[in-house]
Amino acid sequence: MLKDITLGQYYPGDTLVHRLDPRTKLILTLIYIAALFTAIVYAGYALVVLFLAVSILLSRIRLRNILSGLKPLIIIVLITGILNLFYTKGEHLLVHFWRISIYWEGVETAIFMALRIMLLIAGTLLLTYTTSPLQLTDGLESLLNPLKKIRVPVHELAMMMSIALRFIPTLIEETDKIMSAQRARGADFETGGLIAKAKAMLPLLIPLFVSAFRRADELATAMESRCYHGGEGRTRMKQLSMARRDWIALAVGVLLLALVILFRRLGI
Amino acid sequence: MTPVLQTVRLTHRYSEGTPFERVAVDSVDFSAQRGEFIAVIGHTGSGKSTFIQHLNGLLKPSSGSVLFDGKDIHSSKEFTRQVRFRVGLLFQYPEYQLFEETVYRDIAFGPKNMKLKDDEVDERVREAAGFVGLGEEILGKSPFDLSGGQKRRVAIAGVIAMRPEVLILDEPTAGLDPGGREELMENILRYHDGGKRTVIYITHSMEDAARTAQRIVVFNHGHIAMDGTPREVFRRGFELIQMGIIVPQITRVMMRLRELGLDVDDSVYSVDQAIAALRETKGGGDRA
Incomplete structure (x- = not known):
């Protein structure tokens, strides 16, 4: 599974x-x-x-x-x-x-x-x-901080990484759910040749993408309404020491x- | 009479053989006769969703078996596939499973998988769309342009178009406004067609369950804790509350009256029944 x-x-x-x-x-x-x-x-x-x-x-x-x-x-x-x-x-x-x-x-x-x-x-x-994924990205961001001098968007990269890690389990669960729902309507993900299999993935991938975009949109709104504006002047609740x-x-x-x-x- | 669906000591364990192993459904014996209208309730994590996913063969039992018309649904691949179409399962928030370019094609997905002829598919799509109240003009639209309530109807039509003998729904009214809930429950009742088809549905709302179902099955910790008519189940109101199930307000009022010493029947679940029960109570008739 x-x-x-x-x-x-x-x-x-x-x-x-x-x-x-x-x-x-x-x-x-x-x-x-x-x-x-x-x-x-x-x-x-x-x-x-x-x-x-x-x-x-x-x-x-x-x-x-x-x-x-x-x-x-x-x-x-x-x-x-x-x-x-x-x-x-x-x-x-x-x-x-x-x-x-x-x-x-x-x-x-x-x-x-x-x-x-x-x-x-x-x-x-x-x-x-x-x-924890959060600690990991915090650590990575802190280690890569010097690269900011040469305009590498370190904070943004770290934020992207933590969001990606955060959503892996969610997407896995979602995939599972959509697969079950389509199988309940007779979708067959297992049999058939390469092309048939690729085609059979559409009923899975389209809803998955739609919901990923929806989630991204909701997340962006949620972040903006909490006044997120990138790494500039951002402080942390848990300081690394x-x-x-x-x-x-x-x-x-x-x-x-x-x-x-x-x-x-x-x-x- | 052979039950249309039956489970025999059905057990399901998640993540078997890992430290995260968890028994979701624990040797459940259950049977549904043709034409029954059954509500399944239980709080989050009681195993009810896992349980119903066995009824059309989506999940394979860890042990025990599931019988459709007396035959093990995993007896052959072909039969499992057939059962998928004869036992229609609608998931929670089904609008997130829509994927086709048009509403028409999305509803046709199930019937097409059944390898039906084109004109048969067409007939079923139009019938199912009409059944849930979707007009002709919507069939050509993209499902992603519809409102939430309309999307839900499209998803339901997608299952109904397969004309399943048993319709199973997982919290079909979740997230709908009161009007939408009402309409949907009416549709489901109409599909039941006075007992021509079997309906099993999961709900959190005891009110819904009490109003529509002839039989209520209560899940708790992977077991069936209660199974009976609404009145039989509501008679055990206190146990229900202990299982984290919210009972109708009027039932709670009656339970409290009983607690206060009034010898009243507290197995009621509607205001009318409560009035009748109060009238029956000793001396109640005079005062009413």
Whole structure:
């Protein structure tokens, strides 16, 4: 069912990870990704995995939720893994039949690549699981603030993002409802060829667009009647502030990246 | 007589196997005979909407079954499809499902999906439009240019054009003005046609339910809490209030009288009944 999509899902909580400033979490995620792509040796990987594992433990997000978030990517992970398995040439031949040969190096790369993708997603999932969409966009806006100097409409972009995130569940629910209503009138969304299927989507898409425009219109009116006029001079109810724990977390992140780079240099 | 619709230990769980799992409908046994006019009430989240979506096969039960004319509606794909047309379901705020360029084509969507011949479709569209009081001149207009009340009528005509044997409506009068509500209830009664067709409808308004339905089914926490004639249901007014259902004002007046010690029949739901009940009460006749 559509309702089961966990995209951008937020699991409220009151753990250290939840309490971190969203900016800290955003920067940490970037550091984590950088470390992940720098790590090419076992020790480096181990460190990255350790970092993620500790973060997950601290956040009290159940591993099952992370795994279910990874589920939609199984195919991408598998394809990447298989391609790497067959196309990596090396010295230690493992299997050879017909025109296919698998090297030990291929197995290694395949595992590492699959692991890398999964770790990448798991890390970003942890960010969205522990940070509410509102906090996330606030953090993003604050981090991108310097770009205002070169006339990037940072506030407007952030506002657009939070509105979009806010309306995803609403639109999913709406889609579900309209689909049911049309199916009750005999609409068939499943069978038929590509063209028949595309045509069958019209009774779904048209009402969905109409209602999205209506909602946008209503939202704009509601915002204007509350005197919204962009980011100029706008204050916040919840000010972002960096606490001691944020600096410590960032220091840990920097240390992680430094160690991973060191391990890569040393080649252990 | 075989009931036209029947559910056997119907259970529906949302998000099965996730931490968000929730039982919306819990082993409900229900049956409707041909020609009945049934009102379904219950407060928000009592499972009534989920329940009715099983009756035309839109939702598949997690366990239990739904029978149409004694046959499981999920017994074959073809039968499920047939049941969709024979059990017409009108959703809440149905005007948001309109999509065609003209009113005519929108009403024709259902009949066309039934693979009827063009002249049959034409006849049904005109009949259904006339039934809900839409004039010829409206048929060529875009549904998006109509007023809210007219859009609602178009949506209802879209279901009626399939000529379902059972018509199910989810809060059909929500958001309409009193005049519109009145007209719509009249239309539904006319579709019921004195018992030729079956009507099941969800409503929040106990007044509506009491006035039109022969039978009221009360949902609470995914179960059927009460099932009977309006009087039988209203006799349990106190329980209704505990379930978060708003009972008619006149019923509440009578309940209060009873509380104050007057031995009066408080299963009434209209002013006339209340007057009659008061007259019957000991000594009431003299004073009236």
